[in-house]
Amino acid sequence: MDIQFKEVGYAYQGFKKQYHALKNINLEIEKEGEFIAIVGQTGSGKSTLVQHLNALMKPTSGTINILGTVLPSKKKIKVNHLRQKVGLVFQFPEYQLFEENILKDVEFGPSNFKETKDHKTEYAKKSLKLVGIDESLYEESPFRISGGQMRRVAIAGILAMNPNILVLDEPTRGLDPQGKDDIMDLFNEIHVQEHKTIIMITHDMDIVAKYAKRVVVLNQGEIVFDGKKDDLFQHEDFHTFHLDYPTHMRMMNHLHETLGIKKKFVKNQDELLSYLKEVFK
Amino acid sequence: MNIKIGQYIQGDSFLHKLDPRIKLVSMILFIVSIFLVPITLDTYNIVAMITLFIISILLVFLSGIPLGKVLQGLKAIVFLMTFTFIIQLFSIQPLGENPLLDLPMNLGLISIPLLILLLVLYFFVKKRIKFKTTWFFIFVVGIFYIQYAVTLIPMNLDGFNYQFLVYPSGLLRAGFIFLRIIAVMVVASLLTFTTSTIELNDGLESLMKPLRYIKVPTYMFSMMISLTLRSIPTLLNETDKIMKAQTSRGADFNESSIGQKIGQIIALLIPVFVISFDRAEDLSNAMEARGYIIGEERTKLDVYKIGFKDYLALFVTSAILITLVVMGIAL
Numbered sequence: 082m083d084i085q086f087k088e089v090g091y092a093y094q095g096f097k098k099q100y101h102a103l104k105n106i107n108l109e110i111e112k113e114g115e116f117i118a119i120v121g122q123t124g125s126g127k128s129t130l131v132q133h134l135n136a137l138m139k140p141t142s143g144t145i146n147i148l149g150t151v152l153p154s155k156k157k158i159k160v161n162h163l164r165q166k167v168g169l170v171f172q173f174p175e176y177q178l179f180e181e182n183i184l185k186d187v188e189f190g191p192s193n194f195k196e197t198k199d200h201k202t203e204y205a206k207k208s209l210k211l212v213g214i215d216e217s218l219y220e221e222s223p224f225r226i227s228g229g230q231m232r233r234v235a236i237a238g239i240l241a242m243n244p245n246i247l248v249l250d251e252p253t254r255g256l257d258p259q260g261k262d263d264i265m266d267l268f269n270e271i272h273v274q275e276h277k278t279i280i281m282i283t284h285d286m287d288i289v290a291k292y293a294k295r296v297v298v299l300n301q302g303e304i305v306f307d308g309k310k311d312d313l314f315q316h317e318d319f320h321t322f323h324l325d326y327p328t329h330m331r332m333m334n335h336l337h338e339t340l341g342i343k344k345k346f347v348k349n350q351d352e353l354l355s356y357l358k359e360v361f362k
Numbered sequence: 363m364n365i366k367i368g369q370y371i372q373g374d375s376f377l378h379k380l381d382p383r384i385k386l387v388s389m390i391l392f393i394v395s396i397f398l399v400p401i402t403l404d405t406y407n408i409v410a411m412i413t414l415f416i417i418s419i420l421l422v423f424l425s426g427i428p429l430g431k432v433l434q435g436l437k438a439i440v441f442l443m444t445f446t447f448i449i450q451l452f453s454i455q456p457l458g459e460n461p462l463l464d465l466p467m468n469l470g471l472i473s474i475p476l477l478i479l480l481l482v483l484y485f486f487v488k489k490r491i492k493f494k495t496t497w498f499f500i501f502v503v504g505i506f507y508i509q510y511a512v513t514l515i516p517m518n519l520d521g522f523n524y525q526f527l528v529y530p531s532g533l534l535r536a537g538f539i540f541l542r543i544i545a546v547m548v549v550a551s552l553l554t555f556t557t558s559t560i561e562l563n564d565g566l567e568s569l570m571k572p573l574r575y576i577k578v579p580t581y582m583f584s585m586m587i588s589l590t591l592r593s594i595p596t597l598l599n600e601t602d603k604i605m606k607a608q609t610s611r612g613a614d615f616n617e618s619s620i621g622q623k624i625g626q627i628i629a630l631l632i633p634v635f636v637i638s639f640d641r642a643e644d645l646s647n648a649m650e651a652r653g654y655i656i657g658e659e660r661t662k663l664d665v666y667k668i669g670f671k672d673y674l675a676l677f678v679t680s681a682i683l684i685t686l687v688v689m690g691i692a693l
Binding site: 132135137159160161164165168169170171174176177178179189190191192193194224238239242 | 600603604606607608609610611612613614617618622628629632633636637
């Protein structure tokens with residue numbers, strides 16, 4: 082196991098009492114080949130959980146093993162190198178841009194680690210190409226490009242660190258439908274071509290249905306479901322997770338209620354379409 | 363990151379419920395009274411000072427704020443207080459009075475290295491212990507003890523020899539000033555403990571109202587204060603986010619050298635700068651969309667009414683002040 086959570090808990094210290102953001106989390110994540118969606122209501126501890134993945138936060142109880150580094154440790158140890166291996170893209174990453182030109186900004190990440198320092202320009206250009214930023218923009222100020230482009234540049238800034246595991250906190254938030262598809266296709270491509278593990282927080286169940294392989298559902302700081310997405314959507318306690326069904330399943334349910342079509346589990350819109358064709362033949 | 367802005371603690375005590383304007387005025391009256399007590403060693407002045415001190419401690423109990431919390435706020439001035447105390451002890455050397463304590467002291471070849479050693483030890487231990495204030499007092503006592511202890515060595519000491527004389531009046535005077543500083547600090551911190559920033563702002567605005575007649579734009583000041591206060595938590599929040607985002611890009615503020623830190627500060631400041639401009643523009647648009655015009659007369663959501671308890675507070679503090687003034691003139 083490359084990342085392992087053992088009975089992890091995280092508590093915020095309030096004025097009088099503690100607030101438990103995470104309780105008793107047990108989770109195992111492989112370095113390669115996983116595409117995990119973390120879903121749950123607002124305030125269910127998703128962001129807190131992903132910030133543990135690259136040692137931004139340290140558990141107040143239990144232990145995490147991140148690629149061989151066990152946290153929290155009694156001795157003072159350096160954790161910065163973990164951030165090169167587990168790349169974390171925050172919500173609205175465009176706010177983290179600061180350099181005078183795009184290329185320099187993307188180089189900032191790799192220049193901070195000795196593993197990537199010598200290849201920073203190479204990695205930066207590679208990841209900018211990957212996110213679809215044209216070479217003519219490299220010398221442009223990151224504040225003079227459109228919002229969608231800014232987000233791409235910011236994501237390239239993480240990709241340029243060449244992480245083994247990519248963690249994304251709502252990467253599609255605030256994007257238009259086309260932008261959403263583009264960016265999700267980009268992550269999927271990275272996942273398929275380089276077998277990198279991708280962990281993403283999302284509220285969009287269509288994205289979960291389309292891209293994720295494994296889903297972790299959080300509710301009030303606890304993992305209530307961890308498994309394949311098909312099992313999730315067919316789970317009998319699905320309504321207790323406070324989640325929505327993806328569009329094609331909502332259509333199915335609607336047709337079931339209005340036209341009385343017999344319910345069948347469909348994985349995507351194509352399956353729904355072929356099932357409907359079958360029914361109405 | 364855990365920065366607390368303001369130290370308001372919610373409650374429903376007498377002090378919490380007081381009208382902020384009255385609270386401000388009463389506090390000023392009370393602090394003026396504390397400073398009006400002359401530092402002389404007549405019995406009635408000592409009694410007056412102790413009474414005022416006891417009143418301020420009673421106010422703490424009245425407010426329902428834990429005494430420990432208030433005293434914690436005093437930690438910041440421990441150094442200042444100790445310093446004044448010692449200066450008082452040294453400078454008050456009245457003639458014709460028998461000293462309480464008369465110790466020979468030496469500052470020379472042996473004691474100076476020892477003092478430096480003590481200083482190093484102080485800073486070394488300070489980082490590793492919790493009871494820092496107590497440790498500070500031990501340190502201060504240590505300074506004088508070393509200077510005294512070297513005179514016990516039966517040999518001729520070079521350097522600066524002097525007598526450490528503590529006179530009763532010096533001790534009293536030092537204690538007097540000590541009480542005064544604590545009382546003022548306690549009262550001032552009680553104001554911030556029991557008044558929310560909004561109330562404080564409202565109170566200040568309405569106290570500044572007369573300034574409008576001489577064309578001072580008080581409404582602008584109060585709007586500026588409230589907007590500043592309002593945006594501090596937002597900005598801290600954003601700073602925290604950016605810091606985490608840049609840390610994720612390898613700019614760890616805890617693990618880097620000074621040289622790296624400079625570059626990392628820029629990585630933090632520029633985004634925060636950009637965000638604050640964005641937020642400011644959004645906020646001003648939102649305010650104008652809701653009809654805000656600078657300088658226009660505005661109504662208030664909270665209208666403060668001066669009630670019985672407010673008159674009482676005002677009466678008591680003015681009574682204290684007047685009594686002290688009369689006492690000062692009469693005696």
